[in-house]
Amino acid sequence: MNIGEIAKRAGVSRSTVSYALSGKRSVSEETRRKIQRVIDELGYRPNASARALANGRTSTIGLVFPPAGNHYTGMQLDFIGSVVEAAAAFDYDVLLSPSGVDSDRSFQRLLGERRVDGAILMEIRLEDDRAAHLAELDFPAVAIGRTAHPERGWWVGLDHTALTAACVHHLADLGHRRIAFVNRPEQLLRTGYESAHRGLDGFTKAAAERGLTVRTYCCGDDAASGQACLARILHDDPATTALVTLNEAALGGLYRGLAQAGRHVPRDFSVTGVVAGRWAETVTPQLTAADVPAEELGRLAVDLLVERLDHPDAPPRHHLLTPPISLRASTGPCTAS
Amino acid sequence: MNIGEIAKRAGVSRSTVSYALSGKRSVSEETRRKIQRVIDELGYRPNASARALANGRTSTIGLVFPPAGNHYTGMQLDFIGSVVEAAAAFDYDVLLSPSGVDSDRSFQRLLGERRVDGAILMEIRLEDDRAAHLAELDFPAVAIGRTAHPERGWWVGLDHTALTAACVHHLADLGHRRIAFVNRPEQLLRTGYESAHRGLDGFTKAAAERGLTVRTYCCGDDAASGQACLARILHDDPATTALVTLNEAALGGLYRGLAQAGRHVPRDFSVTGVVAGRWAETVTPQLTAADVPAEELGRLAVDLLVERLDHPDAPPRHHLLTPPISLRASTGPCTAS
DNA sequence: TCTGTTCATCGAACCGGTTCGGGGAAGCTA
DNA sequence: TAGCTTCCCCGAACCGGTTCGATGAACAGA
The missing domain is CATH 3.40.50.2300 (Response regulator)
Incomplete structure (x- = not known):
């Protein structure tokens, strides 16, 4: 079931089989068909390791x-x-x-x-x-x-910077003055995770630009952390009326925390952020967000x-x-x- | 940067290098160290394709x-x-x-x-x-x-059969008599997708066993489909008081549909099914479910x-x-x- | 001193492809 | 018919490892 076997059965040399398959040199129509028939009969497929070794590409x-x-x-x-x-x-x-x-x-x-x-x-x-x-x-x-x-x-x-900034402007345009930012876990921020950093940056700068009062939080990647984080937000500043988040996994927990605190979304509290569109449409109410493509x-x-x-x-x-x-x-x- | 290069620099043959690395034959402590030093210096790692070709295993x-x-x-x-x-x-x-x-x-x-x-x-x-x-x-x-x-x-x-059956028994024990089953998309059921089939089976048999009135539905793998499916369920039988689902992706939509219809979970309507535990904890109220491990x-x-x-x-x-x-x-x- | 082991190492073949150089046959020109 | 292309095809070398058989040295026992 290797190229030599094909060559033998087709009555040609190994190199001819190789060229017939790759097309890198011309092979007469007749031998090409002869080779192809043998290949089809035996269901031959060239060995990936051998090919990778020979031509230096693993595909x-x-x-x-x-x-x-x-x-x-x-x-x-x-x-x-x-x-x-x-x-x-x-x-x-x-x-x-x-x-x-x-x-x-x-x-x-x-x-x-x-x-x-x-x-x-x-x-x-x-x-x-x-x-x-x-x-x-x-x-x-x-x-x-x-x-x-x-x-x-x-x-x-x-462009996480621009995306979180857009979220801030959206909220500011709606009149929100005290907003929170829910980031990915602290460990990720500390180790320099790009979206966490740039997202935070965009948020902070845009908020300063609009003269907003903000607090920023890190939050574990799960619902329980989201719930706890929201409790912390409202504890730290009960007058908070909106949040921006990058944390998809915490979103369900954030919503739950809001419900638990008796804040209705979007009447009493607005939520937005950067998450996958499919996910944004899963939660209720559906999330206004920059959809990650x-x-x-x-x-x-x-x-x-x-x-x-x-x-x-x-x-x-x-x-x-x-x-x-x-x-x-x-x-x-x-x-x- | 191949095994021959290592061999040359260490002053031994290629096979000796190979044996030193694999340990399949004994190599004197001295040459082993000599080889190792060269390898460390050059940062040599054996080529995976060549190895796969030679010993027939790709790892x-x-x-x-x-x-x-x-x-x-x-x-x-x-x-x-x-x-x-x-x-x-x-x-x-x-x-x-x-x-x-x-x-x-x-x-x-x-x-x-x-x-x-x-x-x-x-x-x-x-x-x-x-x-x-x-x-x-x-x-x-x-x-x-x-x-x-x-x-x-x-x-x-x-054991999807047993899991959906357990869900049915759980609901029946709570007094529910009219329940619905929300399956994966119809195309999957039609093509014989295992969990959809066995899940439906377990549901149907357990419901029959408990003398329940049931309806079964297929539902697209997204929130909008879930919402539509729930509307259909309540339209077909407004007296339905519970559902069992295998469809993780539709769950958010099902919840939304219930909220929209004014049915409070779990007071007016019970929801359960077979979904990943992490997901079950994301939705509000958290889902009673057989957690997929x-x-x-x-x-x-x-x-x-x-x-x-x-x-x-x-x-x-x-x-x-x-x-x-x-x-x-x-x-x-x-x-x- | 000779023989028999054991140990460490080497050379060569092999895995299954690709690619290069060469050569025979056919066809064309002079 | 000699000379030159062109077209196909072949054999051999190579990619970078693994593995087998052989060899030589060191050492033991007789």
Whole structure:
């Protein structure tokens, strides 16, 4: 069931079979058909490892994402799905690597053992040792998110700064003066997680610009934390009338906390933020939010990576997306005196 | 940066380097150290493709899941994460294959091109052509879910029949007499999707056993469909006082539909079903449900697969899980006259 | 001193593809 | 008919590992 067997049965040499399959040299129509018939009969498919060894390309891309400890959000899921599908369209397989940092064994496997032709990095940090390491090796990679030095890299990302700022302006326009920001967990912020940082930045600056009174919080990635966080918000400043969140997983808990505190959304309290559209439509009332276009991000990341693989010397490219805020049902005019 | 380079610098032959690394033959302590030093200096790691070609094992397992068209649920996400982590513990990488059916190009790549040593099949159907094909080839695979012929296979799964039956009994014990079943989309049921079938089965039989009046529905995997489905339920039988669902993604919509119809959960209407625990805790009121142990399923699937890979002649094994119902806040005694 | 083990190492073959250089046959021109 | 292309195809080398059989040195026992 290898190429030699095909060659023997078709009465040609191994190289002829190879050329017939790859089309890199001309093969007469007759022998091509003869070879094809044998291949169809035996159901032959060339061995991926041998091919990878011979031509130096694995036809596989690595998707590097942090370990599940802090479990995945719906957005990440959509993203993984779209990456896999987009890669399949280019005949690439996707290898998953649960690596948080440069030194991970899994990360070393991908790179050192040449299991993949290129990589897509999720959950980027402002100072990301994985990204830095890859850049240093000139290894083809595309980041999801911008590091602190975005100009030299290949990446796709959301403009979290602009998105949270847009949320603030939306709330300010509705008359809200005292608002809270619910970020991802503190550990992520501390380690320089990009969206947490830039989101916080955009929020803070826009709030200052509009002269708002704000408080910012970090919140665990689960409903219970969201509920506790909301209790804290109302305890710290009962006059708070709105919040902006990046934390998809906590959203259900935030809503529950509001209900528990007797605040009706959106009559007494407005909620908005940056979350996946599908998720925003799941909660009641449906969330007015900047919808994270996870599928598009995944597709674009694959497009960029494939381009980089096909043209090793191409100059860095990137896509910065700023999806608009979708008005749904969770924000309304401020009714506080 | 290949094994020959290491050998040259260490002043030994390539085979000696190989044996020093694998330990399959003894190498003197002195040369071993010499080799190790060169390796550390150069940061050498053996090429995965070459190794795979030589010893016939890729150290990769394939995770076969359906394309994202019908998008992923939280349960699938948790499952993917746990598979990747469990596999990493055994030094296996995970290759994603978005294949719904046997004939998919992606599926053929995995198998025909020998990209993986074994496979885990998600989203199994009662008559599953992928599973049948793999079984015929005696290809090491573990299914998530039982086909119609579970005795001959390797699989891990949930006893959906028992779980939905438990939900029915729970509701019947609370006095509910008219209940609805909200299944996954009709297309999945029609194509023989296992959980949809067995779940429906368990529901129907248990309801008959308890003499309940029931209606069963299929529902799209999104909030809007859930909302529409609930409207249909109350339209078809306004006296319905409870529902059982397998449809995680529709849950938010079902809740919204109930709120819209003025039915308070759990006072006027009870909701229960089979969903991931994390998700059940996200909605308000928190869902009383049989929590899908996605992480455990993933771990067990990898355990079984690795066992099968290590012992090719081992007899088939499986794990059928029946998690208990977690009592939360979405069910209560029937208050209808 | 000779023989028989044991230990450490080497060279060569092999895994299954790809690719390069060369050569025979056919066709064309002079 | 010699000389030159062009078209197909073949054989051999190579990718980077693993593994088997052989070899030589060191050492033991007789």
